[in-house]
Amino acid sequence: MRYTNLFGKTVREPLKDMTQVSHKLLYQAGFIRESTAGRYYLLPLGQRVFDKIVRIVEEEMDKSGAQKMSAPILHPIELWEETNRDKSGGYELMTVQDRRGARFALGGTAEEMFVDVVRRFQLTYKDMPFNVYQMGYKFRDELRARGGLMRVREFIMKDAYSFHTDDQDFKKEYENMRDTYSRIFTRVGLKFDIVPADNGYFGGEYCHEFDVESEVGESKYFVSEDGSYIAHEDVAEFKLEDVNPEEEIKDMEIVEQPEWVRTMEDNIKNYNLPAERFLKNVVYKNRVDGHIYIVTIRGDLQVNKNKLEKLLNLVGLLDDATDEDIISIGSKPGWVHSWGYGDHKVTFVADNSLKTVKNFVGGQKEEKTDSINVNYGRDFKHEIEGDVALAQSGFTSPDGKSKLIEKKGIEVGNIFQLGQHYSKKMRDAVFVDSDGKSKEFFMGCYGIGLGRTMATIVEVSHDDKGIIWPDAVAPYQVHLLGLNLEDSEIRNKAEQAYKYLTEKGVEVLYDDREGINPGSKFADSDLIGIPWRVVVSKRTGDGVEIKKRGEEKSEIIELAEFQV
RNA sequence: CGGAGCGUAGUUCAGUUGGCUAGAACGCUCGCUUUGGGAGCGAGAGGUCGCUAGUUCGAGUCUAGUCGCUCCGACCA
Numbered sequence: 001m002r003y004t005n006l007f008g009k010t011v012r013e014p015l016k017d018m019t020q021v022s023h024k025l026l027y028q029a030g031f032i033r034e035s036t037a038g039r040y041y042l043l044p045l046g047q048r049v050f051d052k053i054v055r056i057v058e059e060e061m062d063k064s065g066a067q068k069m070s071a072p073i074l075h076p077i078e079l080w081e082e083t084n085r086d087k088s089g090g091y092e093l094m095t096v097q098d099r100r101g102a103r104f105a106l107g108g109t110a111e112e113m114f115v116d117v118v119r120r121f122q123l124t125y126k127d128m129p130f131n132v133y134q135m136g137y138k139f140r141d142e143l144r145a146r147g148g149l150m151r152v153r154e155f156i157m158k159d160a161y162s163f164h165t166d167d168q169d170f171k172k173e174y175e176n177m178r179d180t181y182s183r184i185f186t187r188v189g190l191k192f193d194i195v196p197a198d199n200g201y202f203g204g205e206y207c208h209e210f211d212v213e214s215e216v217g218e219s220k221y222f223v224s225e226d227g228s229y230i231a232h233e234d235v236a237e238f239k240l241e242d243v244n245p246e247e248e249i250k251d252m253e254i255v256e257q258p259e260w261v262r263t264m265e266d267n268i269k270n271y272n273l274p275a276e277r278f279l280k281n282v283v284y285k286n287r288v289d290g291h292i293y294i295v296t297i298r299g300d301l302q303v304n305k306n307k308l309e310k311l312l313n314l315v316g317l318l319d320d321a322t323d324e325d326i327i328s329i330g331s332k333p334g335w336v337h338s339w340g341y342g343d344h345k346v347t348f349v350a351d352n353s354l355k356t357v358k359n360f361v362g363g364q365k366e367e368k369t370d371s372i373n374v375n376y377g378r379d380f381k382h383e384i385e386g387d388v389a390l391a392q393s394g395f396t397s398p399d400g401k402s403k404l405i406e407k408k409g410i411e412v413g414n415i416f417q418l419g420q421h422y423s424k425k426m427r428d429a430v431f432v433d434s435d436g437k438s439k440e441f442f443m444g445c446y447g448i449g450l451g452r453t454m455a456t457i458v459e460v461s462h463d464d465k466g467i468i469w470p471d472a473v474a475p476y477q478v479h480l481l482g483l484n485l486e487d488s489e490i491r492n493k494a495e496q497a498y499k500y501l502t503e504k505g506v507e508v509l510y511d512d513r514e515g516i517n518p519g520s521k522f523a524d525s526d527l528i529g530i531p532w533r534v535v536v537s538k539r540t541g542d543g544v545e546i547k548k549r550g551e552e553k554s555e556i557i558e559l560a561e562f563q564v
Numbered sequence: 565c566g567g568a569g570c571g572u573a574g575u576u577c578a579g580u581u582g583g584c585u586a587g588a589a590c591g592c593u594c595g596c597u598u599u600g601g602g603a604g605c606g607a608g609a610g611g612u613c614g615c616u617a618g619u620u621c622g623a624g625u626c627u628a629g630u631c632g633c634u635c636c637g638a639c640c641a
Contacts, residue, residue, distance in 0.1 A: 012591080012602070016576070017634060037633065109641070143565065143639060157641080209641090218640090320638080414641065447641060465601095484599065519601035526601090537600070545600095 001476070002498075003511045008033075008043035010524045020216050022458035023148030025467050029527045031475075038145025038153035040451070045528065048475035049454055050156075054135060056187050056472065057158050057448060064180040066131040066160055071113045073137050074104035079112035083425045094139045106139035111422050111445060114161040115429050118441070123431040125165050129173060133160030135450070149455035150216065150410065160446040165433060170417065170442045177415050177446045181210055184448070185412065189457055189470030193409060195221045198234035198306045199416055204444075207416040211409025212456050219411045222404040224397035229404075234306040236391035239400045243276050243298075243357045250359050250373040257370040263334070264299055271361055275300035279354075279362035279374065281336040283321035286314060292321060292329050292346045295388060296338045298353035299362070304390040308349065311386040338363040339380040350382035351389050410456045411449075418443040467529030468550040476509040477564045479530035481521045483537035485514045494536040497544060497559055501534075506564055525549075532564060 003009075008031075014024035026032045031046030042050055058068060077095060080086040086093055086105065094106040107113065114132060121127070138157045145153050160177070164170040178194065185192050192210045197219075199207040209232060211219050220233040231237065261270045267278050278299030285292055293312065295303050309315045323333045329344040331337065339348070354360075354376035363374045374380070393406035423429035423440035430438040454473075461468045469475070478501060482494030498510045509530060511521050518537070525533050526549070533554075535545040540556055547554035 011575085013575075138641080140641070144635095144637095151640085155641095159641095411641070416641095449641070452641095486599095515599095517599060517602065519599090519603080521602090522600075523602050535600085539600070 001509050003509060003513055006030075006044060006509070008045060010527055018148070020148040020150060020455075020459070021462060022150070022216075022455040025458055025462055025527070025529075026149065026455065029467060029529065032149065038142060038151070040149060040152065042451075045475045046454070049469070049473050050450060052473045052475075053188055053450055053453055054158075057135075057184055057450070060180050060184045060187070061133055061158070061160065064131070064176055066133050066162075066180075068134065069132050070134050071110055071117070071136060073106065075107045075110070075113050077103040077105050079116055079426075080105045082427070083112055083422060085112070094141045107136075108138050108140045109157075109445075109447070110134070110136060110159055111161065111418065111443075112426065115422050115426050115441070115443075118163055119426070119428045119430070123163075125431060125433045128431060129162060129164040129169050131160055131162035131173060131177075131446075133158060133446075149451050151218070152451065155449060155451045158448040158450060162444045162446070163431075164442040164444075165431065165439070166442050167419070170419075170444055174415060174417060174444055177444070178208065181413050181415065181446070181448070185210060185212075185453075188453060188473050189461060190412065190453070191460075192412065193221070193223070193230060193407070195219070195230055195232050195409070196235060197221075197232035197414070198310075204416050204418040204421050207414055209409075209411045210413040210415075211407075211411055212460060213407055213409050214456070214459050215408060216459060217408040217410040219409045221407055221409060222391050222393070222395075223407055224399075224402040224404055226397075226402040228399065228402065229397045231391075233391060234304065236404070237387060237398045238389075238391045238395040238404060239398055240353050240356045240389075241396060244359070247358045249375055249378075252371055252373045252375070252379050254364075254369050255372050257365070257368055259368055261370075267299070267361065273361065277357060277359075277361055279338050279360045281338055283326055283336055284308065284318045285321045285325050287317050287319050292325060292344070293318070293349055294336060294338070294341075294346055295349045295351065296354060296363075296382065297351040297389060298357060301351065301353050302390040302392075303351070303388055307386075307390075308388040311349070311384065311388055312347075335365045335367075337365065338374075340364070347384065348382040349384045349386070349388060350376065352385065352387050353389055410452065410459065412453045412456050413446075413448040415446045416444060418445055462529070463526075463550065465523070466527035469529045469531060471531050474529070474531050476507040476530050478506055478508045478532045478534050479525045479528065480508050480510045481525060481533065481535045481537075482510070482512055483518045483521065483535060485512065487538065490536060490538055493540075493542075497534065497536050500559060501562075534559075534562065 010030050011028055014028055018024045030043055032043060033041045035041055077086060095103055096106060097103050135156055135158055139154055142151060142153050145151060162173045190212050192212050195209045195211050197207055197209040209219060211221060221231060222236045223230045261267055264275055268275055276298050280297050280299045282295045282303045283292060295308060297303055305318060309318050326333050326336060329341050329346055358375060360374040361372050363371050391404055393404060395404045397404055420440040420442060422443060429441055431441060433439045457473060458467050461470060480498055485491045485494060498508060501508045529549055531549050533547045533549060543556045544559050545554050545556045546562060
């Protein structure tokens, strides 16, 4: 490709609002342009990278035994109604209507569609298992799309769905996909962690994220120092140590408390005790029926809403309570008690951390009094108990042997066990088993965000001059720069080099512009980030100068000796 | 969805109490010069002032609505 024919060119500066390196560089180098927030054009250079990623994904998926197919972009809304996902999760599905009034969802994922096509066949255990996938447009009506390719409203995802007779058979495919994903991300040049995570709105029992460690990542996860434990923040567990095991249990007392003591910081100052010695109450409300939940937890810990929702079996349904909600149960913000409210329907939840402290402070705070020497189990006890605490950096790992370290990562892919979550909700999602009985499919799904993967590669592979594409996904293998092309002798050599390389099957971007300073051409070349730079100029004589992007040394060699 | 802010040239911005033909810099085009790390000089093109309605003799400027964008939060593969 001649640069003079290429649509899309480099610009010197990023736009003002761009914050992420990948966003800036892909814009400056002419790979992407924004349409509206969260929707992007892929320009020819960007498309080439994208297509290479797609090809790698397809090769590995096909090798894994999965089969590519395609589903419509518009999903009949009835399918989403079958699984209740047209309303769940507080996430509004994008919908469109045709002129006869039929409603369709612009899917953010396609479980229902794949179940729907599969149930059209009278499948038996002999037809199983199988895994089908597509490269499909996905729409997510993000309330706030953040600049850059990392979180967008419209994107292409590789989404795969596998169908099995039972859990045991599924587990083999889950491992197969885990290995396949590992090969895919390794081939595109990414290092990643496989992180057990929360499956939230997808249903199912477990899932893993493929996270590429990065400061700009939105996924937070924990790794133990000894490397034996890894988990997403949403599900991360940790070992609670007893705070004051030596202390004697004292009688509970109501004591005077200065009125200025309201927050945890005030408490710490007033009693000169660490945060872990106080009781903390956090209030949530069921979005659907308005029921109030009060979670009592050790003062130094925070409530993990995901764990709480799971414990209560209310996934995706809890909101933080508002001040009005708290007043509605006869309490007031900042003075929520750990017991009482008998006149109002309130459900109390106790975090396991309450069992690690003797003689708590707090629990029934009034304007001027509070209780001290409160002991869980003796002075109050909640019906529901469990681990609902958020892990924090430095906490002890679950096995007690090591400390947790916090990491941030970009979630480039995920694999989900769906179990019979969808096949139970959707009618006729069954096969005939060897015993002659109809049984629901056992399913898994597996996604890779392709645009996000491309941005992530830039995020982890660049320098202050531009992108450094890994060979496997670079838009071209060679960036041929012709300097001083006004000189016909050099022009001829450059043209011959272009012809030679192209005929050898090398993918070449040829900077054939005249009247451009060498400095500009070098700067553009660094910005675009093609692996090999080949220069033809009056200095290179009968040879060419070659240089690998990201390395310092260059050398002049015969073109015929050049190997990509 | 809650809070805050912004829409004027490709970009970043200026534009007075409402007042003549709406400006600058960078970028872009052309010419000359220069030619191994974004060089210099000169000339030029480029605007429905987001959109709609209103107030006014007169609106980039005031009012209302609307659309879009940014930031913080909530939400979120």
